Amino acid sequence: MTDRYAPTAYAADRAADLMDAPRRTGAAAPAEPPRDAEAAVPEYLRDTYTWAYLSRFGTRFFDKPLVVSTILWGNARRLIRSVAAEMKPGWRVLQPACVYGDFSLRVADAVGPDGRLDVCDIAPIQVALTRRKLAGVRQASVRREDAAAPGKGPYDAVACFFLLHEVPEEYKRAIVDNMLAAVHDGGTVVFVDYHRPVGWHPLKPIMSVVFDRLEPFAKALWANEIRDYASAPDAFTWEKTTYFGGLYQKVVARRLG
Numbered sequence: 672m673t674d675r676y677a678p679t680a681y682a683a684d685r686a687a688d689l690m691d692a693p694r695r696t697g698a699a700a701p702a703e704p705p706r707d708a709e710a711a712v713p714e715y716l717r718d719t720y721t722w723a724y725l726s727r728f729g730t731r732f733f734d735k736p737l738v739v740s741t742i743l744w745g746n747a748r749r750l751i752r753s754v755a756a757e758m759k760p761g762w763r764v765l766q767p768a769c770v771y772g773d774f775s776l777r778v779a780d781a782v783g784p785d786g787r788l789d790v791c792d793i794a795p796i797q798v799a800l801t802r803r804k805l806a807g808v809r810q811a812s813v814r815r816e817d818a819a820a821p822g823k824g825p826y827d828a829v830a831c832f833f834l835l836h837e838v839p840e841e842y843k844r845a846i847v848d849n850m851l852a853a854v855h856d857g858g859t860v861v862f863v864d865y866h867r868p869v870g871w872h873p874l875k876p877i878m879s880v881v882f883d884r885l886e887p888f889a890k891a892l893w894a895n896e897i898r899d900y901a902s903a904p905d906a907f908t909w910e911k912t913t914y915f916g917g918l919y920q921k922v923v924a925r926r927l928g
């Protein structure tokens with residue numbers, strides 16, 4: 672991992688706690704997190720995605736199922752259902768990054784009250800938002816954690832939804848390896864993300880411009896298989912399903928053993 676994109680200090684945990692004002696209590700969240708909070712998120716996230724994930728505007732505008740569905744061209748429900756279908760009641764599941772809309776609620780429903788869903792995110796504002804969203808869901812908890820940091824698990828499953836296309840290549844490799852390392856023998860790792868659409872896809876030119884302008888790390892998933900980011904792929908079985916003319920993919924890796 673290069674220095675430029677190396678994860679920095681975790682002072683922002685404090686910010687997430689300060690911002691964690693559960694709706695039920697009616698407590699007011701501070702208008703803005705302390706200034707050191709956003710400084711602790713990786714540079715690629717600040718440089719590229721402040722508008723989407725770190726700004727008040729972004730969190731207010733995007734965190735709605737209808738907006739998520741529009742961004743995914745009407746495929747959100749189908750893709751979320753396809754992840755939930757891989758989960759079993761009672762499972763312990765890691766979700767390595769927050770997702771706008773009701774993704775975490777659907778996964779929490781799938782594991783049920785006897786399961787556990789650990790949602791993590793590197794951005795304090797996202798941790799605070801998701802804690803509020805999952806308040807009252809007893810099997811779910813949210814914490815600040817870098818998906819690229821090792822030492823997770825063991826879990827029965829991982830649900831990694833549209834994270835890889837947003838991170839630089841060295842982060843993709845670290846995240847894929849860490850997600851795979853987080854499950855025990857027989858465990859399941861699900862990645863849902865962008866994929867190279869078929870040549871005739873009417874949205875291909877539009878998505879190409881969107882990626883070139885706004886999402887510079889995404890097109891790598893048009894060229895590379897997710898499996899190829901793993902340093903020990905042979906320890907898993909791999910199954911890839913594509914959706915919507917190939918624009919999206921679900922890759923399920925199951926640890927042998």
Ligand SMILES: C[S@@+](CC[C@H](N)C(=O)[O-])C[C@H]1O[C@@H](n2cnc3c(N)ncnc32)[C@H](O)[C@@H]1O
Pocket residue numbers: 716724739767768769770771772791792793794797816817818819832833834837838842
């Ligand atoms: C899962 S991705 C995108 C999901 C999807 N586009 C949506 O609708 O929300 C977005 C999240 O990834 C988080 N993120 C980015 N890099 C991360 C990292 N290294 N570790 C953990 N979370 C990360 C961002 O803070 C953001 O909340």
